[in-house]
Amino acid sequence: MVNYCGLLTEKNEPVPLKQVEVAVRVQGHVASVTSTLQYENKEKNPLEAIFVFPLEGDAALCHFSAKIGETELVAKLQEKQKAKEQYDDALSSGRQAFLLEECEESEDVFRLSVGSLSPGEKASVTLSYVTELAVQADEALRFCLPAVLNPRYDPQDSGSVPQVTSSSDGSVPYTLSLSVHLSSPSPISKVESNCPLEPLKYLNTEKTQATVSLSPGHVFDRDVELLAYYSGAHQPTAIVEVGQPNAKSGSLMGDPVVMLSLYPEFSAAVTSSLDSRGEFLFLVDRSGSMGCPMHNSQGAQMRIESARDTLLLLLKSLPIGCFFNIYGFGSTHNSFFPKSVEYSQETMDQALEKVGAIQADMGGTEILSPLTHIYSQPCLPEHPRQLFIFTDGEVWNTKEVLDLVKRNAFCHRCFSFGIGEGASTALIKGMAKEGSGHAQFITGTDRLQPKVMQSLRFALQPAVKDISVKWNVPKGVSVTPLSPPINVLFQGQRSLLYAQLTGQFAEATDGSLSVQYRLGEQSVQNQISFSVKPGEETGLTIHRLGARTLIRTLETELRTAQQDEQEGQSKEEAECLRKRVIELSVQSGVSSVLTAFIAVHAGSAQSVQGSLVRRHVPTPRVMASRRIMYQISDENCDDCYGDFEDAEFSLEEVLNPPQPPKDLLLQLISLQKATGSWDLVPELAQVFGKTEEEVAKQTPPQVDSGLWATVLALLWLYGFRGEDEDEWQFVAMKAVSWIRAQKGGSVSQCVQAGNTLLGCQVQQGTLGL
Incomplete structure (x- = not known):
């Protein structure tokens, strides 16, 4: 290498x-x-x-x-x-x-x-x-x-x-x-x-x-x-763009092109009821470059540290009854468990212990092998597979990876996360697109956790099935789609569609597009109307984006045809696709x-x-500050970001860098049990700024200490970390479900006493109780 x-x-x-x-x-x-x-x-x-x-x-x-x-x-x-x-x-x-x-x-x-x-x-x-x-x-x-x-x-x-x-x-x-x-x-x-x-x-x-x-x-x-x-x-x-005046009628650049931005509208009943089933697989990049900082600013968190914090949050947010496993990859790959295990207190504790020990110590970024292994594992009945991939995306074999994800798109949804500056947009977006999921990028001072929680919300939504698109246009106008068929819809997420309009355009004629799909037991239809007749000339931006979309689709088909050709299939299909890509590229520019x-x-x-x-x-790249390579070889340094950089630091500073203060939110979440409750322990009291004795002394009469601790944790989340609700909402939902299942003890008394102890004013209704 x-x-x-x-x-x-x-x-x-x-x-x-x-x-x-x-x-x-x-x-x-x-x-x-x-x-x-x-x-x-x-x-x-x-x-x-x-x-x-x-x-x-x-x-x-x-x-x-x-x-x-x-x-x-x-x-x-x-x-x-x-x-x-x-x-x-x-x-x-x-x-x-x-x-x-x-x-x-x-x-x-x-x-x-x-x-x-x-x-x-x-x-x-x-x-x-x-x-x-x-x-x-x-x-x-x-x-x-x-x-x-x-x-x-x-x-x-x-x-x-x-x-x-x-x-x-x-x-x-x-x-x-x-x-x-x-x-x-x-x-x-x-x-x-x-x-x-x-x-x-x-x-x-x-x-x-x-x-x-x-x-x-x-x-x-x-x-x-x-x-x-x-x-x-x-x-x-919906925007309709007129074509090039000198281009041939009937060609992509000569005809009008429409761009539609769609936002599916899910009912409140669907969005409020999240599925507790599923097999959640977390694939974490542990290559050498994950030991680099998230950005070049002072005090930046290491990429692998951000991944560890995120895994902690994910493990605490999973619903009881699901299955999960965690994979690490570099030059090789491994998993926490031989196969996916049911989520329980015992398996969560085992996984958390291993999460705390993961390092960026597995060499090169070889993502194909672990993906191949995951796809070879049988899916679990009644538990849809949800794959979360965390990587800095520093690989060259992007198209090979995307083709593999696409071939297995029928058996999973893929949620991808590009960590740090320089992550490959083609890889991160491509894996999510081919895997019917969603892509996120975490750069600069972004926190990974809220973006991961958004993707977890998508993963817990019921999968949209049987998606069909119907164009309704006036007589004499035909529609040629330039975008591939829609294979995924999420609440609040945009889908863009491009299409070429051909034919005779009468004055002030309207068209529409209907998207029909099945969500759970419901049949849903969303519709958007647009004027078929284009307005004044506004450039060729939409034409070029439509052409780009079609070119990428054809290139994927070409790679598939070339693979078939290597296996002895006909060369004609590959050559035909090759000529079409070149012709469309030259025609559209x-x-x-x-x-x-x-x-x-x-x-x-x-x-x-x-x-x-x-x-x-040269191009810029992220510095590997405060990092020493003790052994530099292809097996433990995939990107060789430099050994002994930033020499102005002393050896003691490098070996024992100052640790940032522990995030109180992550500390509180780390103490939650798999069922959603908390125990009254000194570490929890420390989050509240109290001693265990101070907290225990204020326990309402005849109230179990676990119920008291869990209500206090909820009050602290809503009262002091409300701006981070995207990160802890699943943690809170589990806590509320646990509290509702308890018998005995007055929740109202706990809320009142807890507000007094913590110095906040959170209403019981706000907690969902």
């Missing part, structure tokens, strides 16, 4: 990339992004600059151009092998050329080659893409500009993956500026970021348009995340794994003189 960490060029050698400028235009649920990269050759020889960088996994890259002096070159999409040959021919003849291609192993990584920059010459490269914005639980729209590309693990050591060059200290020798223009049908209330921002500036009195930018001097050491808040983000919407953007500067009469020198441009 080869890992490329740090600059590969000689020490203090200049890097030709000088500046990155990014302009983002947010319109509703989508964003258009334009990045301009400024290059300058300050060396004595002509250069070729290689830059391997990340993009969002579902971005549609749709434009690439270069400017040398006053000459602008607009790149064209071509079949990838032809584009590479053209690029190589240009460089060998001394001409300037530019090549932009998607990584074959993972669709969220791109490789930019800037060839034959003469000494003293400057060049700017511009690339544009469009992307969907994820809707968060608090109704924020999330935009992420990926910056961090940590070295990724190649389990087969194939040597074919892109050479990732990363700076060793998280910083890079070029600057970033980013500006954002937002427009919304409803007022924009605020914009938040994990990076310092200039104040939000409104452009009109209705506050439906605004601009914001990164503060000057931004350190380019992390992914840039923006959260935009405006009312109506969770409302169903959206890149694919089979195409690449190529631009050659043919206008220069004089060839570049001198031997061409290659320079690898």
Whole structure:
């Protein structure tokens, strides 16, 4: 296995990339992004600059151009092998050329080659893409500009993956500026970021348009995340976009395309009654890179520590009667139990003891093997399998993993969590999509626990079955879906559908889409109406997103066909799909794994003189501060994040770093029993800021100490940690169920006395009692 960490060029050698400028235009649920990269050759020889960088996994890259002096070159999409040959021919003849291609192993990584920059010459490269914005639980729209590309693990050591060059200290020798223009049908209330921002500036009195930018001097050491808040983000919407005027009628780019944002409406009876059945499998990354911090800021929690805290919370939140198991993986994998066990006090205690001992000590990130093992295990009757995967996502064999998850989608739901900066969006989102689940990303100072609890709520919801979609359009109009069939619906979560509209469009004609499905014993139908006739020309964002969606579907079908071909099946299907992907990519201008953007500067009469020198441009990666590697080998260091970094720390500081104060919420949750109750012990009293004697003294007459302790725990949660209810709601539900099952003792007396003891004012009804 080869890992490329740090600059590969000689020490203090200049890097030709000088500046990155990014302009983002947010319109509703989508964003258009334009990045301009400024290059300058300050060396004595002509250069070729290689830059391997990340993009969002579902971005549609749709434009690439270069400017040398006053000459602008607009790149064209071509079949990838032809584009590479053209690029190589240009460089060998001394001409300037530019090549932009998607990584074959993972669709969220791109490789930019800037060839034959003469000494003293400057060049700017511009690339544009469009992307969907994820809707968060608090109704924020999330935009992420990926910056961090940590070295990724190649389990087969194939040597074919892109050479990732990363700076060793998280910083890079070029600057970033980013500006954002937002427009919304409803007022924009605020914009938040994990990076310092200039104040939000409104452009009109209705506050439906605004601009914001990164503060000057931004350190380019992390992914840039923006959260935009405006009312109506969770409302169903339908947008019809007119096609290209000069495109052929009947083609994707020539016809109108509709984008529908759907939000299923579940009844209160369904959302309030969570299923206690299920087989819950937790697959935890224990590779070496999980020993790195969540972010580069001081005091950051280690990724593996965050995973341990989350497993504690999950184990305490599981319902009595379910089954569970916990797997760890790295270069190998293991499990806490030989097979899934029934959830009880005994099995929970056994698992918690093992959770406390897990470390990032299992080497490389080999995720295929444990997934294969899990899928080989028979499912439990009446207990739907729910798979939770926690990983920093630093692997190259992304598509192989996704194909495996898809082949087993019928037997489970997959909930994936990308931990830390640089997690592969293609892997994390892809596993959730193919496994009919939900994806979450935990970056910067995000807490993993509330996001995991949201996914647990989804997992405990009854699975939506028999989903069907019916289009209702006027006579003379036909619909060609561009999105794959819907296979999962969750309360409050958006589903996006794209479709091509073909035919004759009369004035003011309306259409609709109906989604029918079965939820438990109920048959449900949701409907959204839209105008079939498109409005004025507004660009091609929706067309390109629709094309990207269809291209990704075809690429998956192509991989399946190629696997069948290796097993002796016909080659015709694979070749037909290959041609269709290339044709659609070139027609729409959206890149694919089979195409690449190529631009050659043919206008220069004089060839570049001198031997061409290659320079690898570094990307940021997360620092592994306070970490010592005692044994550095392929078996225990998957990503080799650097040994003895941050040498200003003493050995004593590194071996015994200052421990952050224990989270009182996690301390209280750790003391809860599997049944939902608490015992009156000194550690519980400590959470309340009391001694055990002080708490016991206030016990109401003839009340069991367990009931008293459990009511106090509920009062403390509601009275002092109400803002964290997303994390402890299942813990509280179990406690309430246990209290209701008890006979004897006055709950009202306990609530009254507990409020007095703790100094809070929580009503009994608030507790659900």
